[in-house]
Amino acid sequence: MAVKEGLDLNTLPVFLALVEAGGFTAAADRLGCTKTRVSLQIRKLETHLGVALFHRTTRKVHLTEAGEVFYRECQPLLDGIQGALSAVEADDHQLQGELRLTAPEDYAAQVLGQALVEFGKRHPELRIELRSGDRVSDMVQEGIDLAFRLGWLKDSTLRSAKLASFEQFLMASPEYLKMHGTPEHPAELAEHAWVIFTPLTSPLTWTFKRGDELCKVQMQARFKSNSTASLRALLEAGAGISVMADITAEEDMRTGRLVRILKDWSLPEGGVHAVYPPGRHVPSKVRAFMAFFRSYLQAKC
Structure with a gap:
């Protein structure tokens, strides 16, 4: 997708956050900014493109047809940029410490386990713990860096990203x-x-x-x-x-x-969601794994 002349690229992460969060308040919490700033950035992007990207209601937003096309085009590009940044960061600092993840048993065994092995080969200094189970954990108390959930998230305030759909x-x-x-x-x-x-x-x-x-x-x-x-x-x-x-x-x-x-x-249809702990900061090890895992899933599909 060619970059339209004069497009403020800073609006694109805001656009993706609003799509994945489903609302302005949730997107603002994810980005660590005000709801007003999210609204202004989206309005700026829509004005520049000359199309409406969202249908707005009092509680939720939904993509328009043009918004769905724009999202499909933007997401792989931004994922690639994030992956490149994470790779550079990892090369400079070498990912270390421990990465703790939790996922339902079947998803852990059939999908996530192999991906973690491949990711671990790239970062030999990183220790990885995979906990399986369908129970929604207290991520902060249990030290979980990233949780995977299948279906529908009961708590709409969770910071999450939808990775895939399933029948x-x-x-x-x-x-x-x-x-x-x-x-x-x-x-x-x-x-x-x-x-x-x-x-x-x-x-x-x-x-x-x-x-x-x-x-x-x-x-x-x-x-x-x-x-x-x-x-x-x-x-x-x-x-x-x-x-x-x-x-x-x-x-x-x-x-x-x-x-x-x-x-x-x-x-x-249900969804596969990656859920982040509360807080604005996403550690480099989590960003690096998410960039890797998105590419891994795309290659598998």
Whole structure:
């Protein structure tokens, strides 16, 4: 993307922060400035480009069509610049100390672990600790530098960046379906056993979509799980039906331990979020890993 003559490049990080934070107050907290400054910088950028980048409401902002195009073009460029700056900083100072991260068990095993090994090869003086689990930690108290969360963040004040999206699949074991039958419509799920994944905000209420048709279902449950590993174990044991992220369900579908049902119906997409501890300063080791990890994910895709 060519740089438009006279464009103030300082407005671009503000633009990305507003997209990822979803609101002016959250973007200001992330950048360590006032909400007024964020608003002025965005207005300056929109005036220079001659287009509206955001639809504004009282609480949230959403990208316009032009804003979505601009975001897709800008994000890789700024990530590359940040990566270059982090690499220079790392070369000058050599990343040292300890980098502590936490992520859900499946994401840690399937995605994050290999990335950390590759990152560790580049920074041999850096000690890396990966803690797995779905529990949202007190990052400051536990000394966590970066947390990865899948789905939707309950706390809108968290400083976070969305890294990717994933589909949600409806899953059950072959044994359960053989005993209780395979649902052919989402409405039938209300009569089936459901396994609750407790980190979700509304784990018993789901809205399915097929074309223009919507079906909202209230589930009934006896079993609960607070981790992806235990959720999988309960499903494989025939406890009922539940939802899994596509990246989590792939291996189980391949081996036949679990079966995807109602394939022609879709559920809302979830997101992979990187969550930062409170505070304005982001350590160089965190900035360096995030720049590396974004490139790592893009290469994998």
